[in-house]
Amino acid sequence: MPVSAIRAEGVSMDFGSLRVLHGINVDVSEGEVVAVLGPSGSGKSTLLRCLSWLTPPTEGAVYLQGERLGVAVAPDGRQSRLSAAKLARQRSRIGMVFQSFNLWPHLTVLGNITEGPVQVLGLRPGEARERAMTILETVGLAAKASAYPATLSGGQQQRVAIARALAMQPELLLFDEPTSSLDPELVGEVLDVIELLAARRTTMVVVTHEIAFASEAATRVIFMDGGRIVEDTLPATFFRDPAEERSRRFLERTLRRYAQFGSHRSAEG
Amino acid sequence: MVDLAILSQALPAIGTAAVVTVALTLAASLISLVVGALSAAVQLGGGPIGYALSRTYVSLMRGTPLFVQLLVVYYGLPPIGIRGQAFLAAALAIGLNSGAYTTEILRAAILAVPRGQLEAATTIGLTWGKIWRRIVLPQAFVTSLPMLTAEFTIVLKSTPLASVIAVTEMTYTGVLIQSRTYSASEVFLTIAVGYILIAQVLMRLSRSLERRTRRLRF
Numbered sequence: 244m245p246v247s248a249i250r251a252e253g254v255s256m257d258f259g260s261l262r263v264l265h266g267i268n269v270d271v272s273e274g275e276v277v278a279v280l281g282p283s284g285s286g287k288s289t290l291l292r293c294l295s296w297l298t299p300p301t302e303g304a305v306y307l308q309g310e311r312l313g314v315a316v317a318p319d320g321r322q323s324r325l326s327a328a329k330l331a332r333q334r335s336r337i338g339m340v341f342q343s344f345n346l347w348p349h350l351t352v353l354g355n356i357t358e359g360p361v362q363v364l365g366l367r368p369g370e371a372r373e374r375a376m377t378i379l380e381t382v383g384l385a386a387k388a389s390a391y392p393a394t395l396s397g398g399q400q401q402r403v404a405i406a407r408a409l410a411m412q413p414e415l416l417l418f419d420e421p422t423s424s425l426d427p428e429l430v431g432e433v434l435d436v437i438e439l440l441a442a443r444r445t446t447m448v449v450v451t452h453e454i455a456f457a458s459e460a461a462t463r464v465i466f467m468d469g470g471r472i473v474e475d476t477l478p479a480t481f482f483r484d485p486a487e488e489r490s491r492r493f494l495e496r497t498l499r500r501y502a503q504f505g506s507h508r509s510a511e512g
Numbered sequence: 513m514v515d516l517a518i519l520s521q522a523l524p525a526i527g528t529a530a531v532v533t534v535a536l537t538l539a540a541s542l543i544s545l546v547v548g549a550l551s552a553a554v555q556l557g558g559g560p561i562g563y564a565l566s567r568t569y570v571s572l573m574r575g576t577p578l579f580v581q582l583l584v585v586y587y588g589l590p591p592i593g594i595r596g597q598a599f600l601a602a603a604l605a606i607g608l609n610s611g612a613y614t615t616e617i618l619r620a621a622i623l624a625v626p627r628g629q630l631e632a633a634t635t636i637g638l639t640w641g642k643i644w645r646r647i648v649l650p651q652a653f654v655t656s657l658p659m660l661t662a663e664f665t666i667v668l669k670s671t672p673l674a675s676v677i678a679v680t681e682m683t684y685t686g687v688l689i690q691s692r693t694y695s696a697s698e699v700f701l702t703i704a705v706g707y708i709l710i711a712q713v714l715m716r717l718s719r720s721l722e723r724r725t726r727r728l729r730f
Contacts, residue, residue: 295635327639335637345632349650359636362646404632411636 245272248415248446254293254303263289265470274444278457281467282493287450291419295339335363338408338416342423344400346392352403353388356410378406382436398429402436415446422453454497458482466490519698522689529685530706536603536671536681541664543607548614555619573612579673581605586677602674610667621656622648654725661718665711682706
């Protein structure tokens with residue numbers, strides 16, 4: 244029985260009177276790389292934000308390694324909101340990478356990466372710097388340690404953002420369309436890093452539009468539409484023989500675009 | 513005609529008064545910054561009561577003349593046991609008045625920090641206090657630097673109002689000299705140059721701070 248890294252149970256999300264997630268159940272095991280696909284507005288990003296408790300869901304529960312997120316459950320079963328400090332601690336165990344990088348512009352690359360380890364995990368600055376430099380080597384940016392985010396390209400910024408998340412040594416990583424705001428020629432360098440992490444069996448949930456990445460690096464594909472999980476299957480099955488009409492249409496549309504313009508990878512040469 | 517003899521006699525007194533003007537400007541600006549930061553903080557993060565308190569303070573200060581506020585503070589201090597403290601009253605009144613504008617400057621700068629940065633800090637596991645101290649405020653300070661400089665220049669130019677409660681700052685000293693010597697142009701032109709020099713120092717300081725923090729901007 245594989246260990247569950249993160250599990251959502253009956254997660255629903257309302258924005259005003261609009262329900263954007265309908266009772267999502269999903270269980271991600273350690274070492275899995277889950278690609279979440281689906282058209283815009285299908286609830287992919289919202290699901291990710293619920294999993295990280297950045298946007299607590301309207302209904303349902305999320306469990307991180309079996310531990311309930313954001314909610315304290317007393318022995319007699321009574322539930323109350325978890326204290327801010329405990330919730331912050333839980334969040335620190337989940338790494339999140341955003342579409343728009345969200346680096347802190349007033350800190351250097353090194354400062355961005357060591358902030359969490361020093362301020363949250365209580366590492367000594369020297370230790371945190373060492374850890375950061377090792378990770379920067381991995382993402383190929385050791386030379387940029389003392390640069391400020393504004394001087395970096397989008398692809399470099401996103402790699403720093405990944406390094407920042409990794410420095411917390413999280414139990415899993417969530418990626419919210421990590422390449423969607425990048426120039427086509429910069430997509431490859433970010434996907435390379437994510438694929439490297441996949442090869443190291445890092446547990447990841449990646450919301451993406453990169454079909455090639457999903458089919459090559461993911462161990463599982465979740466296809467969402469209209470706030471529901473339509474398909475949850477192996478990449479090979481999904482791309483060769485999608486079970487649902489909606490997934491088939493989505494794939495046809497996306498692949499047609501690929502055929503026309505080529506994937507970002509081929510654009511890179 | 514400019515009478516240089518009168519001017520050379522008046523200069524030492526004007527110089528001493530300039531020190532008072534600078535001290536008053538610094539004290540009032542410091543009060544403004546501290547009160548403004550607190551007021552902006554409770555307005556944005558202090559719940560409905562904090563919000564109401566800060567908004568009331570801002571509208572009271574912006575809705576009444578500084579001249580009146582000076583008199584209210586000056587005559588309001590003796591009943592609480594503080595007497596003959598014209599300088600303190602002036603620093604408090606000008607500082608509290610300016611604090612209302614500083615509140616708005618800082619509030620805008622704080623709100624200008626992109627939400628995504630706060631979300632990134634939240635997912636890293638930083639608590640609210642640390643997010644404020646380490647992510648929001650350093651950036652808000654850099655963003656608001658030009659506006660704060662402008663505000664503190666206004667503080668400098670508000671200090672002559674303190675003459676109404678007999679603080680011997682530059683303008684009041686000028687009035688005293690003029691009433692003895694009847695030479696208005698020598699005295700007041702000199703004083704005007706004095707204000708320009710002080711304002712220049714203030715702006716130069718601010719620009720060098722801006723230069724040093726420029727790389728922190730987006």
